[in-house]
Amino acid sequence: MRRELVTWSIVLGLIIAAFITTVLIVNATLFSSSGYVRSYLAALARHDMASALQIADIELAEDLGASSDDGSGATPIDTTGAGSILLAGSHDLLRPSALSTIDDVDLVSREVNADGSETVTFVFELDGDTTETTFTVQRDGSRFGVFADWKFVTAPLTIVRITVANTQEFSANGSEFVTPAQDVPAPYVVLTPSSFEISHSSTFLTADPITVAATEPGGTVRARLEVVANQAMVAQVQREVDAALDECATQVVLLPTGCPFGQPMANRIVTTPEWSMASYPEVSLVPGSEAGSWLMPATDGAAHLTVDVRSIFDGSVSTFDKDVSFAASYLVTFAPEDQLTITPQY
Template identity: 65%
Template sequence: MRRELILWSVMLGLIVVAFVTVVVVLNSTLYSSSGFVRSYLGALARNDMPAALEIADIRLPGANGAVSDDGSSAGPIDTTGAGSLLLSGSRELLQPSALSSVDDITVLRQQSNPDGTESVTVSFDLDGRPAQSTFTVTRSGSTFGVFADWDFVTPPLTIVRLTVSNAREFTANGTELVAPAQDVPAPYVVLTPSNIDVTHTSTFLKAEPILVSALEPGTTVRARLTVVANENMVAQVQREVNAYLDDCATQVVLFPTGCPFGQPIENRIVASPDWSIVEYPPVSLTPGSEPASWVMPPTDAAARLLVDVRSISDGSIFTFDENIGFRTSYVVTFLADDQLSITAQ
């Protein structure tokens, strides 16, 4: 009996030691501050936004507490913690289709701070590009009284203040969006870490893509996307300007009506003036003073005037044949169905 009691005591002791060992190991790995951060980044790596939001204690109104791909949501947002950041900008980029890919997660440093928090620095590949972030976390209790629970001190959210110059439409990580106003910074909330590829491509406009990196929680990143007229727009304006000037040249008067060129002649003309365009103005377009308008600045061109003239002084007839230089400028705006309105200034 005594031997059995000793045996049971030893077995119980071994079980207790094993349990304590498991708790210590789990609290230093899975339930450690670095394990908590790895769990969050792992959810991003799986493109599992609901899990990432739950781990980070970020609560978005909507189905299952997660934002949908159309950015829709309903209901109030807590104005503390993550909620205050969520209220700081648009949540249109908080959707699964806009997430960056996260791979090769490695914990670089795990540091205890004087205030009891811990800072975890992690490296990873973000959309195939090497990057790193530092997250500060704090103990928030325990599970079953033994496994540590953690919270982010600063929610893993970053504000991207994006200015879209000369347009409102843009694409961010494949998601088509419209800024509230042209040429005015607009805040967008994104998960940290994120790489946001921002660009614009349309029938008449283009932009050099920019990469916006959001790597530090609670910070603000500023970026500007500059939209310019593309080759298609310049070519179409050139065709229409050329056609307009050619039409002006068909008028058999010294000053074609509504046209940018003309020529006074002191003597009397004895035949119909014959105009032709010898130098078309090369089109270049810059942003106009009004939104969605583009301006062709005053540009040199030339028209040839050929007309027979009788001298008032001696009655002789001679041919006036000269190239008449002129300058022309236009304002271009957009119409429906990918059409342009071109107005002479």
């Protein structure tokens, strides 16, 4: 009996020691501060938005369509569980399709702060660029009474204030979005870390892509996307302007109606005036004063006029055979079904 009791006591001691060792190892790895942050980054890496939000203890407002009184489309996000203040901004970018690619996640450092919180820094490849982000976390009770639970001191969220110039539409990492108003900064809440390629491409407009990286929890990043008229729009306006000027040149009067060119005469005309285009104004487009409008600034061109005239002084007849310079300006607006409305500004 005594020998069996000793044997069982040794076995029980070994089991208890193994359990304690396992708990220490698990708490130092999987349930450590770095393990907690690594699990969050792993959720982002696999584009598991729901898990990332759950790990970070972030709750989105139920009505994602609700907007703030300032018209920015901003809605609050409850991050109080993460020990953070409420953030206000659009949730539109909080979707799996807009998340970044995260690879090669490595722990850089882990420091214990005076208040008991821990600062953890990771390095990783964010959409192909080497990036580093620092998180501060603190203990938040325990699981099963033995495994440590953690929470973010500052929620892993960043406000990205995006201004889209000259339109409201933009794409982020291939997903399409619409800002509340063009040329006005719109706040978007994104998970940290995130990287977005912001761009625009449509029938008549384009923009050089810009990259926006959100790597600081609780921070704010500002970005401006400059949208301009593309070559297809310029070419179409050029064709329509040229056609309108050609139509003007068919009028057999000195001052064609509704046209930017004409030639008054003090002398009497003898023959029918003949107009032709000598050089067309070269179209360039800049944003107009009204949203959604584009302006061709006053641009020089020349029409050629041939007409015989009789002098009112001596009755002699001469031929007026010259280029007549003019300047033309047009306002361009969008019509349904990818059509353009071009209105002369003269």
